[in-house]
Structures are given as C-alpha cells and as structure tokens.
Amino acid sequence: xxxxxxxxxxxxxxxxxxxxxxxxxxxxxxxxxxxxxxxxxxxxxxxxxxxxxxxxxxxxxxxxxxxxxxxxxxxxxxxxxxxxxxxxxxxxxxxxxxxxxxxxxxxxxxxxxxxxxxxxxxxxxxxxxxxxxxxxxxxxxxxxxxxxxxxxxxxxxxxxxxxxxxxxxxxxxxxxxxxxxxxxxxxxxxxxxxxxxxxxxxxxxxxxxxxxxxxxxxxxxxxxxxxxxxxxxxxxxxxxxxxxxxxxxxxxxxxxxxxxxxxxxxxxxxxxx
Amino acid sequence: xxxxxxxxxxxxxxxxxxxxxxxxxxxxxxxxxxxxxxxxxxxxxxxxxxxxxxxxxxxxxxxxxxxxxxxxxxxxxxxxxxxxxxxxxxxxxxxxxxxxxxxxxxxxxxxxxxxxxxxxxxxxxxxxxxxxxxxxxxxxxxxxxxxxxxxxxxxxxxxxxxxxxxxxxxxxxxxxxxxxxxxxxxxxxxxxxxxxxxxxxxxxxxxxxxxxxxxxxxxxxxxxxxxxxxxxxxxxxxxxxxxxxxxxxxxxxxxxxxxxxxxxxxxxxxxxxxxxxxxxxxxxxxxxxxxxxxxxxxxxxxxxxxxxxxxxxxxxxxxxxxxxxxxxxxxxxxxxxxxxxxxxxxxxxxx
Numbered sequence: 001x002x003x004x005x006x007x008x009x010x011x012x013x014x015x016x017x018x019x020x021x022x023x024x025x026x027x028x029x030x031x032x033x034x035x036x037x038x039x040x041x042x043x044x045x046x047x048x049x050x051x052x053x054x055x056x057x058x059x060x061x062x063x064x065x066x067x068x069x070x071x072x073x074x075x076x077x078x079x080x081x082x083x084x085x086x087x088x089x090x091x092x093x094x095x096x097x098x099x100x101x102x103x104x105x106x107x108x109x110x111x112x113x114x115x116x117x118x119x120x121x122x123x124x125x126x127x128x129x130x131x132x133x134x135x136x137x138x139x140x141x142x143x144x145x146x147x148x149x150x151x152x153x154x155x156x157x158x159x160x161x162x163x164x165x166x167x168x169x170x171x172x173x174x175x176x177x178x179x180x181x182x183x184x185x186x187x188x189x190x191x192x193x194x195x196x197x198x199x200x201x202x203x204x205x206x207x208x209x210x211x212x213x214x215x216x217x218x219x220x221x222x223x224x225x226x227x228x229x230x231x232x233x234x235x236x237x238x239x240x241x242x243x244x245x246x247x248x249x250x251x252x253x254x255x256x257x258x259x260x261x262x263x264x265x266x267x268x269x270x271x272x273x
Numbered sequence: 274x275x276x277x278x279x280x281x282x283x284x285x286x287x288x289x290x291x292x293x294x295x296x297x298x299x300x301x302x303x304x305x306x307x308x309x310x311x312x313x314x315x316x317x318x319x320x321x322x323x324x325x326x327x328x329x330x331x332x333x334x335x336x337x338x339x340x341x342x343x344x345x346x347x348x349x350x351x352x353x354x355x356x357x358x359x360x361x362x363x364x365x366x367x368x369x370x371x372x373x374x375x376x377x378x379x380x381x382x383x384x385x386x387x388x389x390x391x392x393x394x395x396x397x398x399x400x401x402x403x404x405x406x407x408x409x410x411x412x413x414x415x416x417x418x419x420x421x422x423x424x425x426x427x428x429x430x431x432x433x434x435x436x437x438x439x440x441x442x443x444x445x446x447x448x449x450x451x452x453x454x455x456x457x458x459x460x461x462x463x464x465x466x467x468x469x470x471x472x473x474x475x476x477x478x479x480x481x482x483x484x485x486x487x488x489x490x491x492x493x494x495x496x497x498x499x500x501x502x503x504x505x506x507x508x509x510x511x512x513x514x515x516x517x518x519x520x521x522x523x524x525x526x527x528x529x530x531x532x533x534x535x536x537x538x539x540x541x542x543x544x545x546x547x548x549x550x551x552x553x554x555x556x557x558x559x560x561x562x563x564x565x566x567x568x569x570x571x572x573x574x575x576x577x578x579x580x581x582x583x584x585x586x587x588x589x590x591x592x593x594x595x596x597x598x599x600x601x602x603x604x605x606x607x608x609x610x611x612x613x614x615x616x617x618x619x620x621x622x623x624x
Contacts, residue, residue: 019441021578024444024577025441025442025444025445027445034440034441034445107422108413108422108423109416109417109420109421109422109423112417138441138442138558139440139441140440141425141426141438141439141440141441141442141558142413142423142425143409143413143425143426144409144413144416144423144425145413146413147381147409147410147411147412147413147414147417148413148414148416148417149417150381150414151385151413151414151415151416151417151418152417156382156488156489157381157382157410157414157489158489159381159406159409159410160406160409160410162552177492180406181406181552181553182406182407182494183325183405183406183407183505183553184496184497184503184553185494185495185496185497185553186494186495186496186552187378187491187493187494187495188491188492188493188494188495189380189489189490189491189492190489190490190492191488191489191490192488195488200559201542201559202546202552238422239421239422239451239452239453240422240424240449240450240451240452240453241449241450241451241452242447242448242449243435243448243449243450244447244448245440245445245446245447245448246445246446246448247445247446248439248443248444248445248446248584251584251589251603252605253601253602253603253604253605253607254604254605254606254607255606255607256596256601256606256607256608256609257606257607257608259608260608260610260615260618260619260622261622263590263606263608263619264619264622264623266606267567267588267590267606270588270605272509272566272567272587272588273534273567273623
C-alpha cells in the first residue's frame with residue numbers, strides 16, 4: 001500500500017440497486033422471493049452517501065482527489081452507478097454478477113468481501129481513505145454491510161450518522177466527529193481516518209442529477225470487473241438458504257366510527273382505555 | 274461440550290421461560306438431538322445499570338433454540354449493577370463479564386473481537402442480541418470477524434437454524450435457513466415477550482479484555498428527556514403526522530391526548546422532517562418499530578414506511594380528514610374528521 005499523499009483523500013461510495021421505495025411489493029408466485037419486474041432505483045440511503053461525498057468535496061475542494069462509486073450485481077446495476085456519476089462521483093466500478101449465478105441472493109458478508117477486494121485492487125492505483133455508504137438497503141433491511149466491511153478492513157466504523165465534521169485536514173489519522181442516531185437520541189463520537197461511515201436519513205438531502213450532468217456521466221471512467229477478476233467466485237456465495245417468502249398476515253381494517261363519542265365507547269368496549 | 278447434553282436435554286424437555294412466555298405459536302418441534310448441542314451466547318446491552326428491554330426480548334428468542342443460554346455483558350462505569358441485573362434474568366446459566374474502560378459505551382471496534390473470542394472459546398453455536406442501534410452496530414462487525422452471515426431483526430425462531438424476518442419494510446416475510454457454523458442473530462424488539470428479570474441465578478464468570486484498538490471515543494450524548502413512557506415499549510402511543518402543520522400544534526394537540534391516555538408520543542417521518550417532532554420519536558422503517566396495545570395515528574396518511582413501524586399494534590385508531598387515506602385500510606377504528614376538532618374532544622372525553 002502506498003502512503004496517502006498529504007491532504008489528499010479518495011472516497012469510496014458503495015451503492016445498491018433496489019426496488020424503488022415507492023413500489024408496492026408483491027410476493028412472487030413461487031414463494032421464493034418478490035416480483036422484481038418493477039421499477040428499480042438507487043437505495044435511498046446510498047443516495048445520501050453519494051451526496052455526502054459530493055458535499056465533502058464542495059466544502060474541501062482539492063482535498064478530495066476522487067469519488068469512486070462501486071456496486072455489485074447484474075448488468076442493470078450499471079444504471080445506479082450512472083446515477084452516482086451524474087450526482088458527482090468521478091468514476092465507477094461495476095462488479096458484474098449475472099442473475100442466479102451464485103445460487104441465491106448476494107449477502108452483506110459477500111458484498112463486504114467484494115468491496116474489500118475492490119479496495120485492495122484500487123489501492124494499488126490510489127489509496128482509498130474514507131468509505132461512505134448507506135446504513136441499510138431497503139430490500140433486505142439487513143443493516144450489516146458497512147459494519148462487516150469495517151471489520152474486515154480493521155477500520156473504525158461510524159454507523160447511522162446524521163452529521164460528519166472534520167476537525168483538521170482530510171488525511172490519514174485526522175480526527176472526525178460524527179453524530180450518530182442512537183436509541184433515545186443522538187451520540188457524538190470521535191474517530192479518525194480511514195473509517196467507514198454509514199448514513200442515516202437526516203445526514204443530508206440528496207440532489208437530483210441534472211440533464212447535463214447525466215450526459216456528462218456517460219463519459220466518466222467506468223470499470224467492469226467479475227468475481228473471477230477478484231478471485232472471489234466462492235467467497236461471495238450465499239450462506240443463507242431461502243426457505244420461503246410469504247405475505248405478512250393481512251390486517252383487517254375495521255369499521256369507521258361517526259363521532260368521537262362512538263370512538264371512545266368502542267375503545268372502552270375493547271378495554272383499550 | 275461433553276458436559277452439556279444432560280442439562281440441555283432436561284431443558285429441552287421442560288417448558289422453559291420460552292414456552293411460558295412466548296407469543297408466537299408454541300410448536301417447539303425442534304428439540305431434537307441436534308439442539309442438545311446448541312450453546313447460545315446472548316450479548317446484553319445495558320445503560321445506567323439497567324438491562325435494555327431489547328436484550329430481554331432477545332433472551333426469550335434465544336431460549337427457544339434449546340440448549341444452554343449464557344450471556345456476555347461488558348462495560349466499565351455502571352457495570353456492576355447491570356451485572357447483578359443480568360444474573361437475575363430468568364433462564365441464563367452463565368454470565369460472562371468483561372470490565373474494561375474500552376468497553377464503556379459498547380463501541381463495536383473493541384466489543385466485536387471480544388464476542389468472537391468468547392464464541393470460539395465457549396464453542397457457542399448461536400449468538401443473539403437485540404436489533405437495537407447498538408445491536409446492529411456491534412453484531413454485524415462480530416459476524417464478519419466470525420466469517421458468518423448474520424440474520425437481522427428476526428420475528429420468529431422456526432428451528433435452531435431457521436428463522437423468520439421481515440424484508441421490504443415488512444411487506445414480505447422471509448424464512449431463512451443458516452448453513453453457517455455459528456448463527457449470529459439480532460431480534461426485533463417487539464416480536465417476543467421480555468424474559469423475566471427475576472428468578473434467574475446466572476453464574477458470574479470473568480472474561481479478560483481482548484487486546485486491540487479502541488479507535489472511537491465518546492464525546493457526548495443528547496438523549497431526549499421526557500416524563501412520558503418510552504416510545505419503544507409504551508403500551509399506548511399517540512402519533513402525529515404532517516397534518517399537524519407545526520411543532521406548536523404537536524404540543525397543543527398531540528401531547529395532551531398522549532398525557533390523557535398515559536401514552537408515549539410518536540411521529541411520522543413527514544412530521545419529523547418538517548421539524549414538528551424530534552427524530553427519536555419517528556415511527557417507521559427508518560425509525561422505531563413498535564407494537565403497542567393502542568396506537569392512535571393523528572393526521573398520518575399511512576405510507577408503507579410508516580406502516581412498517583406500527584402495523585403490529587393490537588388496536589389502531591386513525592383520525593384523518595381524508596377518508597381515502599391508506600391508514601384507514603389497516604385501522605381498527607377510523608374517524609374521518611378534522612383533527613383540530615376531534616383531538617381536543619377526544620382528549621376531554623378520555624380524561
């Protein structure tokens with residue numbers, strides 16, 4: 001690993017293509033997943049991660065040498081990487097994994113290993129000193145990948161962040177204060193570069209990609225890799241087996257009441273007040 | 274391992290705290306010879322000497338595996354009263370205690386390697402914790418160190434290797450089987466009853482701190498102070514949405530109704546984002562997931578992300594001006610009315 005140049009920071013932003021958050025999910029007829037033939041988009045927490053990286057550069061100008069977006073998944077995953085480029089990322093890396101080639105869905109543990117391998121490879125060109133990623137994907141709702149990646153890199157982690165403030169220059173060993181959303185309120189912690197930050201909703205409001213920027217994004221460097229390139233054909237295989245996917249028990253909507261009096265008496269009847 | 278099967282067998286045959294308190298169906302058909310070898314480690318979260326409610330829920334889920342359940346508790350300041358409380362949790366056999374300044378605040382970087390070490394030394398087959406902010410932060414890191422896939426936010430234990438969890442904001446339920454040597458699991462805080470905090474007699478065992486760095490330091494905490502019940506565990510919750518229009522209206526309309534009902538106050542994401550209510554009050558996929566006896570949704574339309582946080586409530590009341598609001602499709606009792614008239618009237622009549 002080359003040492004990072006003084007006050008030069010390369011940021012990696014992992015993003016995931018998920019079913020659009022506004023789509024109403026339907027369980028697939030085979031009971032093994034959900035109907036994925038619907039609108040997809042970038043995972044909302046990852047949009048916040050891209051935005052945070054771009055804002056960091058806007059604030060610290062030349063201190064950020066490069067923002068690299070990375071994603072693993074089937075061919076269509078390239079779409080969300082294009083979105084990241086249009087939002088301000090400089091280059092993209094797509095680890096292409098054909099549908100059904102792993103025998104099951106890619107899991108956070110596999111993703112963290114893929115990201116580690118990508119980082120090792122990229123470090124030969126220019127070292128990555130900060131990773132900003134979403135706190136969870138809205139499809140599997142696992143909330144694991146950032147922590148797992150931090151573990152295998154042996155980096156500190158600052159999860160569920162709603163604010164990030166650098167105390168000094170953006171370079172290795174420099175302190176950063178992160179406000180984290182915890183149960184019951186907020187906690188402010190201090191850690192140092194390099195580290196993994198995972199974004200909570202209130203970190204920022206992501207920008208929309210403008211049309212000129214979408215056009216420009218098409219010309220930005222776009223690297224394609226396979227699991228074979230990374231030597232991870234087996235390491236990315238799932239450890240969990242899907243037994244079934246089912247609809248949650250349907251909640252029976254009850255009656256409407258006409259007045260507050262009726263509401264109060266029904267609640268009393270039910271023993272709720 | 275050899276000393277275990279006898280007690281484990283006894284425990285598997287006797288209705289333990291699990292079958293006494295479990296809310297899910299009581300079909301424990303999985304107490305087979307394999308589960309006799311199950312050895313579960315429960316990672317406890319505590320604050321100011323009290324064990325977190327989510328850890329007690331995880332204790333119940335852990336007890337459904339069969340086999341012994343031991344706990345791990347770490348910290349520094351306020352650790353001793355928490356250890357005393359831990360030994361009294363019903364059903365625990367042993368409580369591993371690691372006291373060291375680096376474990377204060379339960380940061381993931383020093384705690385994850387300790388969990389790995391305890392799991393490996395004790396040949397644990399399962400590791401459980403609550404799916405809280407701390408549980409999510411720590412367990413995934415420990416899981417990667419153990420090189421196993423974590424199963425997050427489970428709502429049911431089907432067998433010792435098969436678990437059910439919600440995906441897509443609770444719009445689908447996934448049953449998943451783990452083929453890993455160690456099953457690392459976080460438990461949804463509303464999915465099981467809390468284990469009893471008395472009657473236990475866990476044996477204390479000291480664990481040495483594991484070498485390694487503690488790169489994150491604590492600066493300060495901003496915890497919301499409130500005299501109302503805690504949102505996550507309150508039996509009644511009154512939540513306000515965007516229709517409240519301002520933070521003042523939250524204080525004028527929602528809080529008095531909550532006080533009259535002795536309820537906690539919640540909010541939709543729209544209300545939080547608009548600044549009407551604090552972040553910590555948000556109910557939904559990205560906030561708290563709750564299941565109170567009574568949930569009163571005031572001026573909340575019922576977006577799927579919000580429903581993901583409250584649809585397991587026993588009774589849902591919706592007060593909304595818009596008769597077509599999706600919240601009415603799941604509400605047990607719906608009142609189509611202007612909240613500015615209906616809420617003060619309801620507050621009066623509840624008093």
